[in-house]
Amino acid sequence: MHDLAIFYEHPAWFASLFAALDARGVDYVRIGIEGHRFDPAGAPPPARVVFSRLAMSSFLRSPDHAIYYAHALFAHWAGQGARVINGADVLAVDANKARQLALITSLGLAVPATRVVHRSVDIIAAAAELRYPLVVKANVGGSGAGIMRYDTPAELAVAVADKFLPTSIDGVLLVQEYVPARDGVITRIETLDRRYLYALDVAGGGAFDLCPADACVADGKPITMTKVDPDATLIDAAERIAAAAGLDIGGVEVMIDDRDGTPRFYDINALSNFVAKPLDVLGWDPHERLVDYLVAEIERGK
Structure with a gap:
């Protein structure tokens, strides 16, 4: 063996x-x-x-x-x-954004205001409880897939009527307030063995696909990555999320809500294939630690 x-x-x-x-x-x-x-x-x-x-x-x-x-x-x-x-327990969290948000909120941390539905006909009623603009996203996603933005109730109503909506491979959708990220960046905090490894500020010009890895960057997507040292409270929160999820290795993504300054955690990613050109971006190669x-x-x- x-x-x-x-x-x-x-x-x-x-x-x-x-x-x-x-x-x-x-x-x-x-x-x-x-x-x-x-x-x-x-x-x-x-x-x-x-x-x-x-x-x-x-x-x-x-x-x-x-x-x-x-x-x-x-x-x-x-x-x-x-x-x-x-393994299987971590995969169950990785493959379920609704479960991720529930786990994060159970730790007393903020997430984007969200409603979870399992039928597209329920999206309008769910959206009535939220502020526009909003996004509808797939419960199982990756690389920004399955996310659409709607700026008005009328726009969403047309999308529901015309079935111009994301689909999720498990049939579950999230209706979520669009959070204006401060300075247009999200922070991806990488953890290894439930401990902080490194962090990046990632900016994508409003795109939802902010994958920082080699293959993503090679696709020519306008992503900029900057090594950052997050506030200790954010690092502590990411480590608590990783521990609660049983995450052996993975990234936790957070953005600062420009409306009120609240850090809102929104994604747990168990892949962590690391940043492209780590020696240029980080000054060291996280694969050695892995x-x-x-x-x-x-x-x-x-």
């Missing part, structure tokens, strides 16, 4: 991780999600430690995504004794 298995979907996002593992001589195997299958009555785990690199945006790249498949797979491997990093963590998890399991 291998020490480590990387269960991944995107063909380009993890070259830096693989290179860091190779450089350290870690015994690992790469397992692509496409075409994967398992026997629930057998199929032992491929390694002592399994690291999930499953992106919620995978449904954009293939209708045969593994988001729900992985719930059963990770639980099966864990039941057979494997240490699954960002490999330290993976090696420690391997040793702990021996």
Whole structure:
């Protein structure tokens, strides 16, 4: 049995991780999600430690995504004794924005005012309880997918009547007040082992896709990233969110509401494929810290 298995979907996002593992001589195997299958009555785990690199945006790249498949797979491997990093419990939070917001508010932290519906016909009634402009977003999203903005009740009414709305692969939608982010930036706070790793201010010129990773930046999207040292209260909040979500590695996103100065947390992302050109942006490579963590998890399991 291998020490480590990387269960991944995107063909380009993890070259830096693989290179860091190779450089350290870690015994690992790469397992692509496409075409994967398992026997629930057998199929032992491929390694002592399994690291999930499953992106919620995978449904954009293939209708045969593994988001729900992985719930059963990770639980099966864990039941057979494997240490699954960002396993089934974390995936259940990562793949459910409504659950993320409920978790965040349970910690006494602010989120954008939101109503959750499971039928599009209920969107108008939900929106009547909120301030415009607002957005309707998919409960399962990624890379800004499934978000549409509506500035007036009339505009939303036309969209509902014409069914010009986002869709979510689980049928659940969020109706949410559009938060004007101070200075047009959101802050993404990355955590490792539930502790602060680094943070970025990300600006996208009003776009909803603010993915900072290599493959996203390579797509030519107008994203600017700046290393920041957030206020200690924001770091503490992100660490509490990570702990409550059981997040082994992941990002927490927050924006300062320009209307009243309130920090509003709105997304928990378990992928954390790290910033593009980390030496230029951060001055150090977070993959080294990640490999330290993976090696420690391997040793702990021996």
